[in-house]
Amino acid sequence: MSASIDAGIDWFDPRTYLDIGRQLARNAIWAPDPFTQLVTNVVIIVAAMLSSSVGFAPGILIALTALFFIGVAILRLAYGAVM
16 A cells, blocks of 8 residues: 655656745745745744754855845734734
């Protein structure tokens, strides 16, 4: 007995990884929904912290950039709550 899961990802096609990375970057910088932007940046920070392949210097740069965009997402959420 075997189980098969179709995630819609072609694991052997490098363009799939580029598409996923591009969508992740778009969501991190300016997602249609501010909450999506917030969650995406939190996930990026957690992944950078937990990843052993990311060194200290790149990890700090990634985390600081994601923290900046978390601030942008919080401002978007606050602006949406006021307006």
